[in-house]
Amino acid sequence: MTLRNIAIIAHVDHGKTTLVDQMFRQSGAVRDNQRVAERAMDSNALERERGITILAKCTSVMWKNTRINIVDTPGHADFGGEVERILSMVDGVVLLVDAAEGPMPQTKFVTQKALALGLRPIVVINKVDKPDARSDEAHEEVFDLFAILDATEEQLDFPTLYAAGRDGWAVTHLDDERKDLSALFDLIVQYVPEPAPMRDKREDMPFAMLASMLERDQFLGRVLTGRIEQGIIRPGMTVKAINLDGKLAEQGRISKLFSFRGLERVPVEEARCGDIVAIAGLQNATVSDTLADISLTQPLPSLPIDPPTLAMTFSVNDSPLAGREGDKVTSRVIGDRLLREAEGNVAIRISESDERDAFEVAGRGELQLGVLIETMRREGFELSVSRPRVLFKTDENGNRTEPMETVMVDVDEAWQGIVVEKMSLRKAELQDMRPSGGGKIRLTFSAPSRG
Structure with missing residues (x-):
């Protein structure tokens, strides 16, 4: 038996989950009538509601004599603290792009990480059966995106498939017979190399x-x-x-x-x-x-965990309406729940606050902390939260430093001056300006998080 490890990347609503469901069915991993396979990669309730991938997940399918391990990747930057480490487990990526919309922001975030690690992509143009599909233009936009992200010549020579995940077929050419996903499975086996350790x-x-x-x-x-x-x-x-x-x-x-x-x-x-x-x-x-x-003494090379940039204070609900919505209201149970979260989510840090019955929760962004708050609310917790605040640090010279974010804006050429002006008011500095395809300009800024 041979082995392949791949990651799958897609923007919101580009059909990643539907395609993976069909891969499960056609590989025999689940029965056709097994309802658990529906949106299998979005197992979290909030993922299903918001349409985003929050938790990275591993699954696998068998195709002929090859086991294919599939790693689902979070697309939003707030959940990107583990993206580099997740991609270090795989040897290739499948990039799924909507035939009508083309590459989108969440596509670019993880794709940039994958290309930087030297992974060779397989591009799947999905939903080519839609009335507004523009498959050839989407393919060209993907090529332009890879070029902008400084892909190597080997990465730019990527194979492309055209698919309709809902109907469960993928083909090499649009006029080929449309029957199943065998073209995708075969391409993964042929194009993605064996794991480096093997x-x-x-x-x-x-x-x-x-x-x-x-x-x-x-x-x-x-x-x-x-x-x-x-x-x-x-x-x-x-x-x-x-x-x-x-x-x-x-x-x-x-x-x-x-x-x-x-x-x-x-x-x-x-x-x-x-x-x-x-x-x-x-x-x-x-x-x-x-x-x-126990005989080894040196660690394997790895990237350190990204530090938090924002913090909020979680405390007990002291409003007159306390106790009406939830049954977990004391600081002890709130603290225990937060510590359990920190144990499983290494991008979040918990510490006791100077305030009474309060905890400081630090994370990578507002969306990440918002998901935690909503999850706790649904579990029956009542709590008060403060407004987010930026975490500052002091360097070895005693200077106060603040987290900086890289902001990439794709805008029509006629409006680039307005965007630069508005970003400058937020103390952002223009780092790069280059064509982005389709008559747009990509502006790259370095901006403080508090902006």
Whole structure:
């Protein structure tokens, strides 16, 4: 059996979830009448309502003699704290683009990360059966986007498929017979390389894996997901966690080892290098830590966790209407819930506030914190929240620094002066100006978060 690891990228409502549902059905991962497959990648209620991917997820399908691990990627920048580490688990990406709309902002964010890591893309022009589809123009816009994002010549020579995810077919040419997704499956197997650890034959080396995702399970505790970079792992093995500084974070035994089979995370007795697995049994290890055999002393190279840029104060609800909407109203239960969130979501940091019965919650953006607030509200929590505030830091010279954001604006050429003027009022500095295709100009600014 061979193995392929891919990530799938798409903007909101471009048909990613529908296409993946069809991949599950046609590969035999689920039955045609199995309703659990509907919008399988959007398993979170808020994801279904808002139409965005919030949580990264791993699934897999079998095609002939190849197992294809699929990693779903968050598209919004607020949930991009893990994007680089998620993409480090895969060896290729499938970029899904609506035939009518072409590349959109959330497409560009993750695609830029993927191209920077050297991943070769497969482009799928979706919804070509729509009346307003413009497949050729969308293809050209994707090429222009890759060129703007400084893709290599190899990445610019990408294969393209035309598809209708709702109907479950993909073809190489628009006049080909439209029957199923076999063209997509075959292209993934032929075009995406084997995982690097398998190509380099690292199976006989001591076990090492970089933790790329973390979640909290009420029965298993911490569950760490990543790609095995070398060696073989089995349940019961003793491993240690090494942080980015090379220091020992923890040593313990693997209690459970999981691999991904379709929609399920199933226990296995052995996993080899190149596979994406989930491990339970460690209590302190976190994202970016190296899980390794006890004989290893050096961590695998990894990017540090992006620091928070905004903070809000969460406190008990002290209004006259307190206790009418929820049943979890005390500071103790609110604090416990926030600490559980921080354990599974490494992009959020929790600390006690100077105010009484209050906690400071820091994250990457307002959308990320807003999703946390809405999730807690639906769980029956009542709380008061402050307005977001920017987190400032002091450097080694005693100077106060603030987080800066890169803002990219695509605008018609006639309006670029107005945009530059408005951004300048918010203390943004123009860094770059270049054509963006379709008669538009792309303006790149460096702006303070408080702008």
